[in-house]
Amino acid sequence: MEETVQHEDIYGEYLVVKALEDGVTIIGLTRGKDTKFHHTEKLDRGEIMVFQFTEHTSAIKIRGHAEVLTKHGKVIGGRDS
DSSP, rough: HHHHHHHHOOOTTTTEEEETTTTTTEEEEEOOSOOOOOEEEEEEEEEEEEEOOSSSSSEEEESEEEEEEEETTTEEEOOOO
């Protein structure tokens, strides 16, 4: 039962990415012994995408100027304005 609760905690994590420039790249990385790329998305300025951590996704890499919202707060990455 404890393992199920841990999975729900991990899989219930969401983040929102808003592109602040054209061509922001989001890369999903796999969970497990070897970390690999498994999914890539491109966003243009103003586009928003919601991501969820799953049994297959352990990390998300964001390349470019973007705003990221999580339950922990807001982060802006990429180039300085």
